[in-house]
Each structure stands twice: as C-alpha cells, then as structure tokens.
Amino acid sequence: xxxxxxxxxxxxxxxxxxxxxxxxxxxxxxxxxxxxxxxxxxxxxxxxxxxxxxxxxxxxxxxxxxxxxxxxxxxxxxxxxxxxxxxxxxxxxxxxxxxxxxxxxxxxxxxxxxxxxxxxxxxxxxxxxxxxxxxxxxxxxxxxxxxxxxxxxxxxxxxxxxxxxxxxxxxxxxxxxxxxxxxxxxxxxxxxxxxxxxxxxxxxxxxxxxxxxxxxxxxxxxxxxxxxxxxxxxxxxxxxxxxxxxxxxxxxxxxxxxxxxxxxxxxxxxxxxxxxxxxxxxxxxxxxxxxxxxxxxxxxxxxxxxxxxxxxxxxxxxxxxxxxxxxxxxxxxxxxxxxxxxxxxxxxxxxxxxxxxxxxxxxxxxxxxxxxxxxxxxxxxxxxxxxxxxxxxxxxxxxxxxxxxxxxxxxxxxxxxxxxxxxxxxxxxxxxxxxxxxxxxxxx
Numbered sequence: 197x198x199x200x201x202x203x204x205x206x207x208x209x210x211x212x213x214x215x216x217x218x219x220x221x222x223x224x225x226x227x228x229x230x231x232x233x234x235x236x237x238x239x240x241x242x243x244x245x246x247x248x249x250x251x252x253x254x255x256x257x258x259x260x261x262x263x264x265x266x267x268x269x270x271x272x273x274x275x276x277x278x279x280x281x282x283x284x285x286x287x288x289x290x291x292x293x294x295x296x297x298x299x300x301x302x303x304x305x306x307x308x309x310x311x312x313x314x315x316x317x318x319x320x321x322x323x324x325x326x327x328x329x330x331x332x333x334x335x336x337x338x339x340x341x342x343x344x345x346x347x348x349x350x351x352x353x354x355x356x357x358x359x360x361x362x363x364x365x366x367x368x369x370x371x372x373x374x375x376x377x378x379x380x381x382x383x384x385x386x387x388x389x390x391x392x393x394x395x396x397x398x399x400x401x402x403x404x405x406x407x408x409x410x411x412x413x414x415x416x417x418x419x420x421x422x423x424x425x426x427x428x429x430x431x432x433x434x435x436x437x438x439x440x441x442x443x444x445x446x447x448x449x450x451x452x453x454x455x456x457x458x459x460x461x462x463x464x465x466x467x468x469x470x471x472x473x474x475x476x477x478x479x480x481x482x483x484x485x486x487x488x489x490x491x492x493x494x495x496x497x498x499x500x501x502x503x504x505x506x507x508x509x510x511x512x513x514x515x516x517x518x519x520x521x522x523x524x525x526x527x528x529x530x531x532x533x534x535x536x537x538x539x540x541x542x543x544x545x546x547x548x549x550x551x552x553x554x555x556x557x558x559x560x561x562x563x564x565x566x567x568x569x570x571x572x573x574x575x576x577x578x579x580x581x582x583x584x585x586x587x588x589x590x591x592x593x594x595x596x597x598x599x600x601x602x603x604x605x606x607x608x609x610x611x612x613x614x615x616x617x618x619x620x621x622x623x624x625x626x627x628x629x630x631x632x633x634x635x636x637x638x639x640x
Contacts, residue, residue: 365601371501376489380508381439382414388441401587402426413485479514510563537576571629
C-alpha cells in the first residue's frame with residue numbers, strides 16, 4: 197500500500213508541474229515568480245486532499261492469533277467445544293455439578309473382609325444380602341450366678357441342627373435396649389399394689405441410652421405409651437399403667453348384689469326356680485400382650501437388644517393368639533423374654549403346679565416356656581424390695597451379654613432350626629435361645 201501511495205504522489209507532482217508550466221506561459225506571460233507561487237499552493241492543497249482518501253483505503257492490520265501453550269491438552273487447530281445448553285428456569289446462583297471421574301455404578305452392599313470377624317454393633321448394618329445372618333445373644337454365668345466376662349470367640353462353638361458354624365460376628369460390648377414392659381393388671385389387688393409401688397424403680401433401672409414402651413393387659417391389651425427414652429416417661433404414663441387389681445374375695449351368690457336371674461317388675465320370673473350363680477371366667481390375654489409388644493419391637497432398630505419385660509403371674513386364658521404363633525414371631529425377630537413372676541408365680545411349689553395346663557382353664561404359668569425358648573431369664577420375687585432389685589438384675593443381664601453371629605444360606609424354607617451354644621471352659625452355665633425361624637428371602 198505504501199508503494200501505491202508513492203506512485204500516486206509522483207504522478208500528481210508531474211501533472212501539476214506540467215500545468216504550472218503551461219499556465220504560467222499562457223496566463224501570466226513571463227511572470228514566472230508569481231505563477232510559481234500559485235502553482236505551489238495548488239500542489240500543497242492537492243496533496244493534503246489526497247492523503248485522507250488514500251488513508252481510508254488502507255485495510256486494518258490482521259489480528260494476531262493467540263499462542264497455544266505448549267502444555268495444552270488440546271491439539272493445534274482443534275474445533276471449539278460446543279456451548280452448554282442450560283434451561284431458562286435454572287437459577288443463576290445454582291452451582292454446576294462437578295463431573296465424576298468414575299462412571300456411576302449401582303450401590304453395592306458393604307462386604308465383610310475375607311476371613312475377618314466383625315465385632316462392632318455398627319457391623320450389623322453391613323451383612324451381605326446373599327446370606328441370612330443369625331444373631332445369638334448369649335449369657336454366661338458362673339456357679340454363683342455372676343456374669344462371666346473376658347471370653348473370646350475361641351471360647352464358643354455354635355451348632356445349627358448339629359453342624360458347627362463359623363462365627364462372622366462376636367461382641368462383648370453392652371447393647372442399648374429396646375424394651376417393651378408388659379404389666380398384668382388382673383393380678384390380685386395386694387400383689388398389684390406392690391408392683392404399682394415399684395414402677396418408678398422399674399423406669400430407673402434403664403439407662404439413658406435405652407428406649408422403653410409400656411403396656412398393660414387383662415381382658416384386653418393397651419399400649420400406655422410408645423417407645424421413648426427412659427428419662428422421658430412421665431408420671432402421668434405411670435399412673436395410666438396402674439390399676440387396682442381384681443377382688444380377692446369369694447363371689448357373691450346371694451343377697452341384693454347377687455345374680456337374681458330373670459326378673460319381672462323387680463321380682464323373680466320363677467320364684468320356685470333354684471338360683472345358681474356362675475361367676476364369669478376371668479381373661480388373662482398374655483399371648484396377645486406378648487404378640488402386640490413383639491410386633492412393635494420388630495420395627496425398632498436392629499442394633500439394639502430387643503426384649504420384652506413381663507410382670508405377671510403367668511396365667512394365660514382367652515387370648516386370640518396361640519403360643520406357637522407368638523413363639524415363631526419372637527424367634528424370627530430375635531426378641532428375648534425376661535419375666536418377673538409375682539403372686540403365685542413367686543411361690544416355688546405352687547408355681548410348678550401352675551405350669552401344668554388343664555383343658556378349659558388355659559395355662560397356670562406360661563412365662564417359663566417363653567423365657568426358656570428365647571434365652572431370657574426369670575426372677576420370682578414376692579416382696580417390694582426384692583422386686584425393685586430384680587428390675588436392676590434383669591436390665592443388667594439383658595444389656596451385658598455376648599453377641600455371636602454367623603451366616604447361613606438363604607432358603608425358602610421357614611422351618612425351625614435348632615441352635616446349641618457351647619463354651620469351652622469348665623463350671624460355666626450358658627443361656628441362649630434354643631433355635632430360630634429364618635425370615636423369607638427378600639424379593640428380587
């Protein structure tokens with residue numbers, strides 16, 4: 197462009213020089229000095245007029261290309277990346293998702309280390325889904341009835357249907373309790389008064405980490421309060437649990453309070469008919485009460501020790517649920533029964549007679565069967581002080597047990613499987629449940 201401008205200026209110069217020479221000779225006739233001044237002015241004017249026009253035709257300089265860093269991950273000449281298309285309703289202040297370097301995968305259940313032995317309560321959450329985990333609370337006592345501590349997994353052998361099992365879980369740490377307290381309010385008034393007076397001590401026997409629910413039963417079952425921390429149970433809830441108990445006197449068969457039979461206008465319909473009074477049969481729906489508590493406990497946290505604490509004389513009559521049905525629920529949900537036998541259940545000789553079932557009269561004392569099948573414990577106490585001491589003993593035993601566990605294959609069969617726990621030390625007594633009913637496999 198510079199060369200073209202130079203040629204243009206030279207061409208204009210010669211043209212104007214020619215015009216100057218011609219015009220000077222023609223118009224001024226020999227007055228060369230005057231003509232020269234005029235022509236020079238015309239040349240200057242012409243040059244100044246041509247410079248802007250020439251400058252307008254000069255194109256802009258090309259934009260320099262940005263240098264690509266030597267460590268750039270993109271090759272030279274790569275096409276630009278497409279812009280992200282965001283919806284119009286996306287908030288401006290919403291942070292963009294950080295892409296993961298790992299492709300998304302389906303969530304996998306936590307697996308136990310090969311050959312390892314889980315020992316924490318939190319490990320109960322990480323049982324593999326392709327096996328059925330069997331958890332066994334075990335109580336070990338010496339000859340004096342004191343709890344034995346310091347045992348290791350090598351001290352135990354567990355048999356299922358006569359076959360030894362390999363332990364996959366062992367813990368000696370105390371478990372928090374989920375306890376359903378079930379009180380028989382159809383006890384005689386004298387015995388029930390002792391129980392009512394000890395209810396504050398019962399609540400105090402649980403720790404701040406335990407959760408407790410209260411039930412009462414007689415002819416029906418009532419939940420007085422739902423599961424809550426032991427320190428949250430109000431005095432009003434304990435008052436609702438209390439009942440006066442049944443009358444211990446003989447039935448009234450004569451007089452104005454007796455059953456008069458059919459009457460017309462206040463007089464017997466048949467004065468000559470003999471008056472026979474049959475007292476109504478009392479109901480003791482112990483099976484229904486345990487089943488109700490077990491169903492509620494089955495929905496509680498499985499890393500807690502789930503127990504039912506029954507305060508009763510053990511009489512059972514009039515329940516809708518049968519013993520075998522309740523037993524199956526207890527063993528399939530790993531729920532243990534602890535019992536405090538009062539009234540006739542606290543008298544050793546009379547208690548043994550009560551365990552015999554008479555047709556038409558139900559069970560005299562069915563509590564020992566529940567306790568034995570679930571691996572619990574039973575205390576028979578008669579006085580108020582001994583009842584309060586029994587509360588602390590039961591909660592201590594339930595909380596401080598060894599917990600054993602093993603894995604077995606899932607099968608569609610729900611038949612009963614017998615369990616036998618041996619401890620390889622002399623003079624020790626082992627208490628555990630006698631078996632279990634496997635739950636059905638989860639749907640696929």
